[in-house]
Amino acid sequence: MVAGVSWRAGMQRRRDVYNPKRQILPADQWSASKGQELTVEARYGGNPEHKTRPGDYGLTPPCSPRPGKTLCDAECDFPKSEALMLLQQGIERGLVSVQMRDRWPQNIWAVSASGEVFEAQLENQSTGVYHGYPMPEDDDFRLNVVEKWHARGF
Numbered sequence: 001m002v003a004g005v006s007w008r009a010g011m012q013r014r015r016d017v018y019n020p021k022r023q024i025l026p027a028d029q030w031s032a033s034k035g036q037e038l039t040v041e042a043r044y045g046g047n048p049e050h051k052t053r054p055g056d057y058g059l060t061p062p063c064s065p066r067p068g069k070t071l072c073d074a075e076c077d078f079p080k081s082e083a084l085m086l087l088q089q090g091i092e093r094g095l096v097s098v099q100m101r102d103r104w105p106q107n108i109w110a111v112s113a114s115g116e117v118f119e120a121q122l123e124n125q126s127t128g129v130y131h132g133y134p135m136p137e138d139d140d141f142r143l144n145v146v147e148k149w150h151a152r153g154f
Helices: 032-041 080-092 141-151
Strands: 107-111 117-124 129-134
Touching (some): 107 141, 117 141
Antiparallel strands (some): 107 117, 117 129
């Protein structure tokens, strides 16, 4: 077994641990003007691996949830407008990763009104398109996201 990864004959690799390198940028390193600029330009594309109901995402193939992936619409429809709103709120609050790709954060985190914690990942650094997913319950980084979400609230 390779550290953090288990292999089974004929199966895809499965994660036993989550990325320990993830870090939220300290609040004093994120400016409101940078947040406003990126909030206007950021786009949400979605990923068919995280959907059972394609809804208004226009995904190709329409949906193809992969076993082991968290599904943002497992319980109910999750409109693209809500995904974009969470992405924008994460940017506004500065819940962005230390790791940047050009001018875009590699990851953005947000917490929904119902308390579900989401992680968005940059898909295209030239256009600022992201896809997101609910963070698994056993990912301890969720606690850090929730703490900073409330600390940086409006």
